Amino acid sequence: MALPWRFSVxxxxxxxxxxxxxGQDAVxxxxTLANGRSVLKVRVRAIAEGGEANRAVIELLAKALRxxxxxxxxxxxxxxxxxxxxIDGEPRKLGDxxxxxxxxxEL
Incomplete structure (x- = not known):
């Protein structure tokens, strides 16, 4: 299975x-989607209105990845x-x- 993340400088x-x-904030x-693309599945409690869900995703990933x-x-x-x-930071550390x-x- 391909990983849903790519490394950059x-x-x-x-x-x-x-x-x-x-229901909860979780990874x-x-x-793997129907088109073969791999994605990281994320759930947030926030509604998809006014950027609330995007803010919740950012907070969740920042906390999970420290x-x-x-x-x-x-x-x-x-x-x-x-x-x-x-996500900015040291690529190898973030990948790990x-x-x-x-x-x-993995699903």
Whole structure:
């Protein structure tokens, strides 16, 4: 299975699929979509209105990866469930943290 993140000089870029009003804030692992693309599944309690879900995703990923919220930003898909998130930091460290976060949750 392909990983949903790519490394860059600045950090990593992660493809995610967000479920707003998902009952809790959680990372649910890696999922392969019908088109073969791998995404990181994320659920947030926030509603998808006024950018609330995007803010919740940023907070969740920052906390889970132990980086400042200012290091996490939505690159594309601000109004879509499928988003591309950029996380600034040391790429290898971020990749290891993402691997640990999803290790036992692959779907």
């Amino acid at each position: 600045e950090g990593v870029s992660v493809a995610i699929r967000v479920t707003p009003r998902g 649910d692992g890696i999922e 980086v400042p919220k200012s290091s996490v930003r939505v690159m594309s898909g601000t109004t879509s469930r499928l988003k591309q998130i950029a 943290a993402l691997q640990n976060l999803t290790e036992k949750k």
